[in-house]
Amino acid sequence: AQTIHQWPVAEIKAVGSPLSLGCTIKGKSSPNLYWYWQATGGTLQQLFYSITVGQVESVVQLNLSASRPKDDQFILSTEKLLLSHSGFYLCAWRTGGALEQYFGPGTRLTVL
């Protein structure tokens, strides 16, 4: 069975501090990976997607970056957090044979 983990579960950070969020998918090889951001009770904004290791496409500019260092790992980061970065960050995966995306449990980020 496929499992998706996100870490940390929650984070409280200061404005201007760095951030690194992680996502790992187990049980699937070569998945397509996605990062989304969601304001509290709001819609999901797609941030990045990755089709293969080392390749990441940016969908929207939010002073964030993403990397895929391994087939099963997706990292979201920034060197300098803004208040507007607060929200719920969701990682998702999809394989070529499936059409829908499978989301992880998310990371709640609060920037103060």
Added chain:
Amino acid sequence: QQKVQQSPESLSVPEGGMASLNCTSSDRNFQYFWWYRQHSGEGPKALMSIFSDGDKKEGRFTAHLNKASLHVSLHIRDSQPSDSALYFCAVSEQAGGYKVVFGSGTRLLVSP
């Protein structure tokens, strides 16, 4: 910019009742629709996809797509309190497209 409009913003139905949600895409290039459901504090889960004109039924859920108007609806019959959640419509340019745009969401409350 591609926009996905959902209505109503919120909906309240009694247990056992019918809930009807609507979604319209503003870009004719985005014709592949999904419905996702998100319970509070969790990641969204896919309910169903619909790519062809007409109805698609999965259990208590029925989606209807009108490609000419880029309008899709979701009907939930015999609504249960566990159906209370945030419902998102998502659209893509291709069935397996990498870029996915989510709608603003409809919050459904099913009262016992």
